[in-house]
Amino acid sequence: MSSVTLEHVHKRFGQAKGVEDVHIHIESGEFFTFLGPSGCGKTTTLRMIAGFYFPTEGQIRFGSREVTSVPPHKRNTGMVFQNYALFPHMTVFENIAFGLQVRKLSRTETQERVEKMMKLVRLEGYGERRIDQLSGGQQQRVALARALVIEPQILLLDEPLSNLDAKLREETRFEIKRLQLELGITTIYVTHDQAEAMSMSDRIMVMQSGEVQQIGTPHDIYHRPVNRFVASFIGETNLWEGTVAGIEGDEVQVRVSSGQILTGLKKNASPQVRLAAGEKVTLSIRPESVMESTTGEEANTVTGAVVLAEFTGACVNYVTSVGDEQLRSMSINLGRPVKQRGDTIKLHIPKESIYFAG
Ligand code: ATP
DSSP states (O other), X not given: OOOEEEEEEXXXXXXXXXXXXXXXXXXXTOEEEXXXXXXXXXXXXXXXXXXXSOOSEEEEEETTEEOTTOOGGGSOEEEEOTTOOOOTTXXXXXXXXXXXXXXXXXXXXXXXHHHHHHHHTTOTTOTTSBGGGSOHHHHHHHHHHHHHTTXXXXXXXXXXXXXXXXXXXXXHHHHHHHHHHHHTOEEEEEESOHHHHHHHOSEEEEEETTEEEEEEOHHHHHHSOSSHHHHHHSSOOEEEEEEEEEEETTEEEEEETTSXXXXXXXXXXXXXXXOOTTOEEEEEEOGGGOEEOSSSOSTTEEEEEEEEEEEOXXXXXXXXXXXXXXEEEEEEOOSOOOOOTTOEEEEEOOGGGEEEOO
């Protein structure tokens, strides 16, 4: 297995920007995801790692080997494409064996390796089926087996689940993760689906408009988004505008639109947020960290009117208007009476779950 390093990599298509200044080191054996909306540059970055595009600037290394301008077939990467790119008129066996035949492996070794792969992706007994006789999920597994059979150092997956229905997508997500852990293979995964990225990855790179926004573990990205874009792209969040009312040591006070001052907020990881008295800031508050207050006396308790109440059985969700802002909250149903639209409610926002997002 190999680490992957991109050093200040840029890709331009004529005058058009593809990606700008991608600078990452992916550890050997890591599951690393490029996440972002359509057109943000995920596929372009993956294609540069595969060798289908060469960078306009910058360097790519696999371990200590520089591969910046090495063609795809000399890189030892396995790739799964969004549409699988299987050969429809060939059998499952022939599809998986293709890369081995190109590499001129003996018949016996080809047979052994293909059978091992079919077992690994749970396709035993399907060798003679034609691709057009398979379900979408089975085709996806053939594509995975075909990528893995060449024993690549790095596995590249470009939106591999997007053609599957929701249930199958979830099952296959676990399947890919299981394979990756079993093989310990360095895996780079491209998706626009934040739940996929969060559930599978060791680390995620969030991209927008060809630029890297944040790199971190799912936990870091969720809890310490560096800007508004990341905060709202990953999960649900309340973004509240406020003004810094004061700073004491490591703790910041912010006045929000209801006039209330939220206290004890920690300066978080975001270097681009200017935290000085009088500065405008955006706070990110996750709905699941907002709690209905029983006493109304905890620090950072706000009072508002319920705009929308939703009872799902397991959870009670409210949208509450507080000053000029709305606050979404989501809590486990503890059997308390559910508030109705127009009721007054006191909500406690623990200081450790309020972040600066801009
Ligand atoms: P999607 O999820 O829709 O595939 P993406 O995040 O993978 O999107 P890219 O396909 O990497 O985005 O595209 C990044 C930018 O580069 C886009 O603005 C796109 O229009 C541009 N781009 C990509 N490939 C080319 C190309 N071959 N020629 C010109 N522009 C391109």
